[in-house]
Amino acid sequence: xxxxxxxxxxxxxxxxxxxxxxxxxxxxxxxxxxxxxxxxxxxxxxxxxxxxxxxxxxxxxxxxxxxxxxxxxxxxxxxxxxxxxxxxxxxxxxxxxxxxxxxxxxxxxxxxxxxxxxxxx
Amino acid sequence: xxxxxxxxxxxxxxxxxxxxxxxxxxxxxxxxxxxxxxxxxxxxxxxxxxxxxxxxxxxxxxxxxxxxxxxxxxxxxxxxxxxxxxxxxxxxxxxxxxxxxxxxxx
Numbered sequence: 001x002x003x004x005x006x007x008x009x010x011x012x013x014x015x016x017x018x019x020x021x022x023x024x025x026x027x028x029x030x031x032x033x034x035x036x037x038x039x040x041x042x043x044x045x046x047x048x049x050x051x052x053x054x055x056x057x058x059x060x061x062x063x064x065x066x067x068x069x070x071x072x073x074x075x076x077x078x079x080x081x082x083x084x085x086x087x088x089x090x091x092x093x094x095x096x097x098x099x100x101x102x103x104x105x106x107x108x109x110x111x112x113x114x115x116x117x118x119x120x121x
Numbered sequence: 122x123x124x125x126x127x128x129x130x131x132x133x134x135x136x137x138x139x140x141x142x143x144x145x146x147x148x149x150x151x152x153x154x155x156x157x158x159x160x161x162x163x164x165x166x167x168x169x170x171x172x173x174x175x176x177x178x179x180x181x182x183x184x185x186x187x188x189x190x191x192x193x194x195x196x197x198x199x200x201x202x203x204x205x206x207x208x209x210x211x212x213x214x215x216x217x218x219x220x221x222x223x224x225x226x227x
Binding site: 035045047059061106 | 153155157164165166167170171176177208210211212215216217218219220221
């Protein structure tokens with residue numbers, strides 16, 4: 001079954017760090033770009049970051065640039081998001097997501113169940 | 122690119138037609154416009170990609186259209202399971218989502 005499974009969320013104080021992971025069994029992970037998307041409670045969706053299939057290209061939303069780092073390990077079918085200098089406004093559900101086809105940038109047809117990050121003092 | 126969706130909430134009855142709008146702050150190639158449905162406690166579900174192509178398993182009552190800065194998602198006849206929040210997404214320049222339109226039962 002094609003699926004994505006996130007982990008690593010939790011509750012932290014402002015200024016601290018967290019590392020999110022996303023494991024991708026069930027498809028040829030190494031062929032796809034991958035993305036992180038977050039959603040604040042009761043609010044909309046925000047693209048956070050994306051990484052190309054061989055990690056050559058990475059992109060970030062302005063709101064996280066310089067604080068978050070995306071990476072992947074194709075041998076482990078895994079995607080990561082290192083989040084540093086966390087702010088209260090980073091509180092959200094974080095999803096990893098896969099584009100609908102190899103070479104596509106957007107249109108995410110596979111999503112994880114999400115992992116919750118809460119930043120509070 | 123900023124996406125604006127209207128209306129914020131659409132109150133309709135089952136069997137009615139729903140027309141949802143997504144407007145972009147600058148032109149978006151229709152190839153790079155997608156629509157999603159989200160229900161409470163669930164991840165978004167891809168409905169439409171490439172402006173008008175239905176994703177796998179999506180019923181043909183869902184259709185996407187538009188070009189330039191104006192795009193539309195149409196649900197021809199609402200089924201009970203269609204009451205949800207709908208988001209548009211552009212992936213022409215970086216990636217952004219619209220704020221969503223909630224379709225609720227009248």
